Amino acid sequence: MRQDHCRIVAAGALRSGHALLEVDCTPLGQPARAGQFLMLRAGTDWTDPLRHPAFFSRGGQVGQLLLPACEPWTQGLATLVPDEAVDALGPLGQPFVLRPGAARLLVIARSEPLAPALAAAHWAQRQDCAVSLVLEQPQWQPLTDLVPDTVECVVGPPEAQTNLTESVQWADQVLLVAGEAHWDWAARLVERARMRLSPGFASVLVPSDFACGVGHCGACVHRAGKRQHTVCSDGPIFDLTELL
Amino acid sequence: MSPVWSLRIGSRRGGRDVLLTKPVLPAAGFLGYGRGYPGIFDPQALGAVVTRTTTLNPRTATASTVRTRGGFILPLPPSNPGLTAVLRQFGPGWVHSPVPAILSVHVDGPEEMAAIGRRLEAEPGLAGVELAVPMEIDAKWLANVAAALAEECDLPLLVRLPLPLHPELIPAAVEQGVAGLVVATPHRGRTGPSGLAGPVYGPATLPYTLDAVAQAADLAAGTPVFALGGIYAKEDAAACARAGAAAIQLDGLLMLDPAGAGRLAAELSAGWGEPTASA
Numbered sequence: 001m002r003q004d005h006c007r008i009v010a011a012g013a014l015r016s017g018h019a020l021l022e023v024d025c026t027p028l029g030q031p032a033r034a035g036q037f038l039m040l041r042a043g044t045d046w047t048d049p050l051r052h053p054a055f056f057s058r059g060g061q062v063g064q065l066l067l068p069a070c071e072p073w074t075q076g077l078a079t080l081v082p083d084e085a086v087d088a089l090g091p092l093g094q095p096f097v098l099r100p101g102a103a104r105l106l107v108i109a110r111s112e113p114l115a116p117a118l119a120a121a122h123w124a125q126r127q128d129c130a131v132s133l134v135l136e137q138p139q140w141q142p143l144t145d146l147v148p149d150t151v152e153c154v155v156g157p158p159e160a161q162t163n164l165t166e167s168v169q170w171a172d173q174v175l176l177v178a179g180e181a182h183w184d185w186a187a188r189l190v191e192r193a194r195m196r197l198s199p200g201f202a203s204v205l206v207p208s209d210f211a212c213g214v215g216h217c218g219a220c221v222h223r224a225g226k227r228q229h230t231v232c233s234d235g236p237i238f239d240l241t242e243l244l
Numbered sequence: 245m246s247p248v249w250s251l252r253i254g255s256r257r258g259g260r261d262v263l264l265t266k267p268v269l270p271a272a273g274f275l276g277y278g279r280g281y282p283g284i285f286d287p288q289a290l291g292a293v294v295t296r297t298t299t300l301n302p303r304t305a306t307a308s309t310v311r312t313r314g315g316f317i318l319p320l321p322p323s324n325p326g327l328t329a330v331l332r333q334f335g336p337g338w339v340h341s342p343v344p345a346i347l348s349v350h351v352d353g354p355e356e357m358a359a360i361g362r363r364l365e366a367e368p369g370l371a372g373v374e375l376a377v378p379m380e381i382d383a384k385w386l387a388n389v390a391a392a393l394a395e396e397c398d399l400p401l402l403v404r405l406p407l408p409l410h411p412e413l414i415p416a417a418v419e420q421g422v423a424g425l426v427v428a429t430p431h432r433g434r435t436g437p438s439g440l441a442g443p444v445y446g447p448a449t450l451p452y453t454l455d456a457v458a459q460a461a462d463l464a465a466g467t468p469v470f471a472l473g474g475i476y477a478k479e480d481a482a483a484c485a486r487a488g489a490a491a492i493q494l495d496g497l498l499m500l501d502p503a504g505a506g507r508l509a510a511e512l513s514a515g516w517g518e519p520t521a522s523a
Contacts, residue, residue, distance in 0.1 A: 003284045003503045041500065046447040046476055049496050050309070050316050089284075089502070211309035211316065212499045216276030218296055219309035221323030228304060228325050 001092060001214070002028045005085035006038075009062050011078060015142040018114075019067040019078035021054070021086070028088065032056045032063035033095035034119035035205065035237045039213035040065075041087035042073040051089060053210045053232075055115035057146055058122050063091075066115035066146070092213050093236050096120045098127055099173055099200050106171035108134045108158055108186075110178035114143060116205045116237070117177045121147045132167055134158055158189075168193035174202040176240070183243055190240075202240040206231045249516040251291070251468055251490055253372065256421035259398035262344050262371040264291035264491065267516045268481075268509040271472050271495040272297045272348035272374060272404070273322055277334040278341060285502040289509035291491060292344040294402075295330070297376045299350050300360055302326035307440040315446030316496070317433055320376065321350035327363055338369030346372040346402065353385070354392035361396030372400040372423065379406050379432060383416035390420035400424075402470065406443075407431045409456045414463040424468040426493060427460045428453065445496045450474030454487045461488025476500075481512055 004027035011021050025032050032038075036059070039051035052073050057066035067074040080086065096116065098105065105124040109117035114135070121131045125148050132152040135143060144153040158164055168174060168190055176186045183204060190197045208220040208231040215233030222229045224243045229235060254261040269292050278293035280286060287293055297320065305319035324330065330347075338345040347370055351357045357375075364370055373393060377386060386403070393401055400423035405413055407428045417425060431452060433444035453473035460469050471484035472493040481492050492512070497505045 001281065001283060003281070003501075046500070047314055049314065049446045049500055050311060051500060087501075089281075209308060209311075211318065212274070212276075214276070214281065216296065217273050217309070217318060217499070218276075218305075218322040218324055219318055221304055221308075223304035223323075226302070228302060228323065 001090060003087070003089045004028060006088045008080045008082055008084050008086060010082060011080045013069060013078055016140050017069045018143070019069045019074050020057075021065040021067065021077060021080070023063050023065060023086065023088065025061055025063045025091065028090055030091060031061045032059040032091045034059050034123040035096035035116050036091040036093045037213070037236070038065065038088045038090035039092060039210065040077065042076055048073060050211055051213065053213060055113045055119070057115035057118040059119055064146070066113070066118065066143070068112050089213065093232060094234070096123060096175065096203070096237050098124060098129060102129060102172040104130045104170055104172045105175065106132050106134070106167050106173070107175045108177070109140070110136045110158065110176070110182050111207055113205070113207060114140065114177065117175065118143060118146050120175050121151045125150060132171070134161065134164070164189065165193045175205065175237070176202060177205040177207070179207050183240065186240060187244055197241060199239055199241045203237050204240050204243055205237050206235055206243070208232070208236065249513065253400040253402070253423035253468065255398045255400045255423065256394040257398050260371075260400065262292070262400055264344065266291035266509065266513045267491040268512050269294050269346075269470065269491060269493045270498055271493040272376065273318060274495050274498040277330065278338065278343070278345055281502040285498070285506040287341075287343045289506050289513065290343055292346050292371060293341070294346045294374055294493065295334075295348050296324055297321050297348040297350050298324045298327055298330050300327050300356050302329065307438045310435045310438055310440045312433070312435060312444060314448055315444045317435060317440055317442045317444050319440060319442045320429065327360060331363065331367060335367055335369055341369065344371030345369060346374050348374040348376055348404070350376045350378070351389060354388040357389045358392040358396050361393045364399060365397035370399060372402060374402040374404055374426060376404050376429065377406055377413070383412045386413050387416045387420055390417065390422060394420070402426050404429055404472070405460070407452055407456060409459055411459060411463055414460055418465050418467050422467060424470055424490075425460050425464055426470040426472050428456045428473060430473045445473075447474050447476050447496070450480055450483070454483055457484055457487040457489050478508060478511055481508070485516065
């Protein structure tokens, strides 16, 4: 983790309503990985007194950040031009990992942040893993342009996918990007498809706003039973069995 | 050249005094349990580490942070794993830490404080306790809680008062021999959508901090006052010193600009001004 000014390589807006930033992460000392994020400072003064989490939609030395454009803080960042710089802290969070031997990954994105779903698809493809990506909202269709052509993309509510159970049977691993309201749904889906939900099979990116991004403040703590998970530093990706 | 700053804080019984050698501390919750920002902000720039506010039992807040225009609300008490887990996970590190560790605690009353005190007495790495005083308590509550800690353990006690400042709490704290007054937890606010109520942090809180520090310093009878709230720059710290603060606690700057917070801590360590009398 470092804090430094990172050069903007490219910036723009997508028809999905997202802003896209390509950022040279060299000053941060390590390439970004799927599931990780930066804490960005949106301005140079103190009128916006907290950093904002920005997830990578593609890792690497030049990382690609996908930002929800409806947020006021992203509007200024979306207008940055190449060679301008953004104050970044990171990379933060535990990266997404494929479990050993996984050759087929199913990614289901039902809520923001969508970036980690895309980053996981990228990462898995680079590991020679077949990837199927389900994006719930029709307006997210343009995001399919951000993943390799070899990723199978489906846009629409997962419940409407007649072959979703077969997709879960096909997969060696599932990544779900969705809030708590959908975790039981995901568990039931896996149980229908595979008889039981085994640890390591289904991961969940837990959507949360981060204040510090490094586990100091406790603002993003999620409780599951007697266990507490600090989403920003222990996660943001957790095994589904740990959350239920 | 400015004299070297130092401040000794002591317990009521005088058994476990601590010498703070730098005038900058983190506010509770802004530097976790003391690990800092590795490679960015070295906790050794600090006089002590004040931990995230911890409760006797685990607590998960019902809402997370909420951003407001120009500020943010954090729940108080925050989510935390409870005293037992905190001591198990972080206590060994405090023993070897070059920076004193001060555990911030939130209690319901004297019995809970006594229970915490019994646990902390045997905690060799801990240098002190900071009590997060809830709103709407009276001087008797504060005196009883401070006395309960002193009965059970010999650690210096800092008392973190909330805004609006209730002046009658200050003599009550001083009479109990507290090691310092932290002034103050910012005013409580509430947001619409989530309904989260808690202290509203941000740069705009500094004028309230300065006013409260000046009031507290007048009533503190020599007990050191630690300024907390909206300190983002060297001139803010200087204003706190002029208002009567012996040291400062950084809050939002640590999240917004940890590298800048480190530079500010280093600057203030080098040039805070005259040494402050020991407690």
